[in-house]
Amino acid sequence: MNPPSFPFAAVLLAGGRSTRMKQDKALLHWHGQDLWQAQMHKLQSIGAERVLLSCRAEQPLFASDGVETVHDPEGEDKGPLAAITRCLEHVQMPLLVLAVDMPWMTAAFLREQLHKHTDPEKGWFFRGPHGDETLAGLYVPAMLPQMREALAHEDLKLQHVVEAAVHSGLAIAHPLADEQMSFFHNANTPGDLK
Known part of the structure; x- marks a missing residue:
């Protein structure tokens, strides 16, 4: 399959504190790695022009050549909204976000969505029974003012930002089909990975 019709970046969000897992989720073993x-x-297989790793400086994650590392500022814990905002400011282009704790997400599914989406000015997300899936979707620079405003007001819920973007026409929310639900499952406890 050819790359999408517009250039985009991709980021892996790996800086979470993993409190429920009681160990760093990023370092859990999954199919031999x-x-x-x-x-x-x-993310490296889907045709992104730039690939980023977002993590804390103290995490022992060593990105390979061609991967840009964006560290969380020391002492800051403003969650994924701050990390995505930093990365989007860094690349200034559509940014595909994937959380480290979504191991059932496939490259084929992400690639398919990127091919279906032809408007680089609009983000896209999937809306499931619990609201918008914010940690596997496409953020665009036009969303940055809303993201910065949310951070300034300490409203760190990504769902609020995505809902506002959809409401203002900056993003699209696709209904999540039953057969797509499993891609968005999170691994929050050791039992989830079994």
């Missing part, structure tokens, strides 16, 4: 490496391989 660390989970973060498995997720990174997916």
Whole structure:
């Protein structure tokens, strides 16, 4: 399959504190490698012009050649909204986001969505029974003012940002089909990975 019709970047979000997992999710073993490496391989295979790794400076994650590392500022814990905002400011182009704790997401599914989406000015997300899936979707630079405003007001819920973007026409929310639900499952506890 050819690359999407517009240039985009991709980022793996791996800087979470993993409190429920009681160990760093990024370092869990998944099919013979660390989970973060498995997720990174997916992003590297979908035709992104730039690939980023977003993590904390103290995490022992060593990105391969061609992967840009964007560290969380020391002492800051403003969650994925701050990390995505930083990365989007860094690349200034459509940014595909994937959380490290979504091991069932496939490169084929992401590639398919990128091919279907032809408007680089609009983000896209999937809306499931619990609301918008914010940690596997396409963020665009036009969303940055809303993201910065949310950070300034300490409203760190990504769902609020995505809902506002959809409401203002900056993003599209696709209904999540039953057969797509499993891609968006999170691994929050060791039992989830079994």
